[in-house]
Amino acid sequence: MRQDVELLWIADEALQAPEPAGWEERQDPRGGIYYCNTITNVTMLQHPVDYHYQQFYLQLKMQKAQQVEDG
Numbered sequence: 001m002r003q004d005v006e007l008l009w010i011a012d013e014a015l016q017a018p019e020p021a022g023w024e025e026r027q028d029p030r031g032g033i034y035y036c037n038t039i040t041n042v043t044m045l046q047h048p049v050d051y052h053y054q055q056f057y058l059q060l061k062m063q064k065a066q067q068v069e070d071g
Contacts, residue, residue: 007060014053023048 022039
């Protein structure tokens with residue numbers, strides 16, 4: 001979206017981010033991929049780096065929208 005162009009740096013940063021410590025890619029019995037944190041035993045379907053930066057983007061977008069509303 002055009003209004004999000006100033007947030008594209010987040011995608012660039014995500015592409016260059018190192019693999020987070022403790023996370024492994026695993027395969028379930030049906031052949032699906034998931035990620036497991038070997039320290040906390042947390043599992044997720046989305047790659048942990050993708051998830052982190054997606055949440056960061058959504059947070060900044062919400063802050064930007066709030067600033068526009070507050071005007």
